[in-house]
Amino acid sequence: MQHTPVLVKEIAEIFSKNLSNGSVFIDGTVGLAGHTIELANYFDRQKKKATIIGVDQDVKMLALALENVRKNKTNCEIYLKKENYAELYLVLKNYQLIGVDGVLLDLGVNSAQFDDLTRGFSFNAEKLDMRFDESKKLTAHTIVNFYSEKELGNILAKFGEVKGAYGIAKKIVEDRPIKTTFELKRLLEQNYQTRKGKINPATLVFQALRIEVNSELKNLENFLKSINNILNTGGIVAIISFHSLEDRLVKNYFYQLVESGEFKYLKNKLIVPSAEEIAQNLRARSAKLRVIKKY
Ligand SMILES: C[S@@+](CC[C@H](N)C(=O)[O-])C[C@H]1O[C@@H](n2cnc3c(N)ncnc32)[C@H](O)[C@@H]1O
Known part of the structure; x- marks a missing residue:
C-alpha cells in the first residue's frame, strides 16, 4: 500500500x-x-x-x-x-x-486507510466506521443512525461548517437506517448540490463525522x-x-x-x-x- x-x-x-x-x-x-x-x-x-x-x-x-x-x-x-x-x-x-x-x-x-473499504473513510466504503483506533467504540454508524437530529446538526455545523447543517441532519434522520458511506453519499448528493466554487456538501459531512468519531x-x-x-x-x-x-x-x-x-x-x-x-x-x-x- x-x-x-x-x-x-x-x-x-x-x-x-x-x-x-x-x-x-x-x-x-x-x-x-x-x-x-x-x-x-x-x-x-x-x-x-x-x-x-x-x-x-x-x-x-x-x-x-x-x-x-x-x-x-x-x-x-x-x-x-x-x-x-x-x-x-x-x-x-x-x-x-x-x-x-x-x-x-x-x-x-x-x-x-482511505483505500481500505472496510475502514469506512471513503465515499464508496462497505461500512460507516471512520475510526483511526479500531479499539474505540464510537463509529460513524452510531453517529449517523443513533445521535439525535439536534446532536447530528450540531456536529455538521461545528465540525463541517456545513451550510444548512440542521436540514441535512433532518434528512439523514428521516432516511435511517444508513449502513454504508455509499448510501450516505448518495443521499447527500441526491438532495444537496455543490454550489459553484464551494466544497461538495458530502465531503464536509464526512469531515464532520470523522472529526467527531476520532475527537x-x-x-x-x-x-x-x-x-x-x-x-x-x-x-x-x-x-x-x-x-x-x-x-x-x-x-x-x-x-x-x-x-x-x-x-x-x-x-x-x-x-x-x-x-x-x-x-x-x-x-x-x-x-x-x-x-x-x-x-
Ligand atoms: C496523513 S496520515 C500520516 C502519513 C505519514 N506522514 C506518512 O508519511 O505515511 C495521518 C496518520 O495519523 C494517524 N492519527 C490520526 N489521529 C491520530 C492521533 N490522535 N494519534 C496518533 N495517530 C493519529 C492516522 O491513523 C494516520 O495514520
Whole structure:
C-alpha cells in the first residue's frame, strides 16, 4: 500500500538542519512512515544520527510502517508505538525521556486507510466506521443512525461548517437506517448540490463525522497545549493540516506560544506545497505547514 507524504522534502530539511546529532524526535502521525523514513535518510546524508519514535493510533498502519521501516537502511534508530499524539507524555514516560527535540504531525487520513473499504473513510466504503483506533467504540454508524437530529446538526455545523447543517441532519434522520458511506453519499448528493466554487456538501459531512468519531480537534488542542511541557529548548514542532478548522487551531496556538517570547516561527509563518508537488499529488493541494522553534 502506498501513501505519498506531503511536503516531505521541506519537513526533512527543516528537521535535519535545525536538529543536531543525537536528537530524539516524534513523528506523531507515522502512518506508513513516509516522513519518518525520509527524515532518517536526510539525517544519514548529513552524517547525523537521530532517534525517531513513530506514533499512530492505528495498529494496522503501525504494521505497514514497520514493513516500510525494515526495508530502508539507515543509521537512525526508529521505534514504533501505538499511542494518541494528544498524550505524548505517555510516550516520553515509556522511553524514559524528559523531553524531545521535535514533533511532526501530519494530520488526517492516509491513503491506505482511505483505500481500505472496510475502514469506512471513503465515499464508496462497505461500512460507516471512520475510526483511526479500531479499539474505540464510537463509529460513524452510531453517529449517523443513533445521535439525535439536534446532536447530528450540531456536529455538521461545528465540525463541517456545513451550510444548512440542521436540514441535512433532518434528512439523514428521516432516511435511517444508513449502513454504508455509499448510501450516505448518495443521499447527500441526491438532495444537496455543490454550489459553484464551494466544497461538495458530502465531503464536509464526512469531515464532520470523522472529526467527531476520532475527537480530532480535541486531540489537536490537547497536543498544542502540551508543546511547552514536552519540547526541549531548541526543539521544533511542525504541523501539516488539511482544512481550516485544524489550521485555525494551529495558527492561534502557535501565535500564543510566539507571543510568550519562548518560541519563534521557523521560516515563513506558513509553508504550502509547490505547484509541481500539487500536480503530482492532488492530496497536497489543501496542505498547510506551520513550524515553530523553542528558544
Ligand atoms: C496523513 S496520515 C500520516 C502519513 C505519514 N506522514 C506518512 O508519511 O505515511 C495521518 C496518520 O495519523 C494517524 N492519527 C490520526 N489521529 C491520530 C492521533 N490522535 N494519534 C496518533 N495517530 C493519529 C492516522 O491513523 C494516520 O495514520
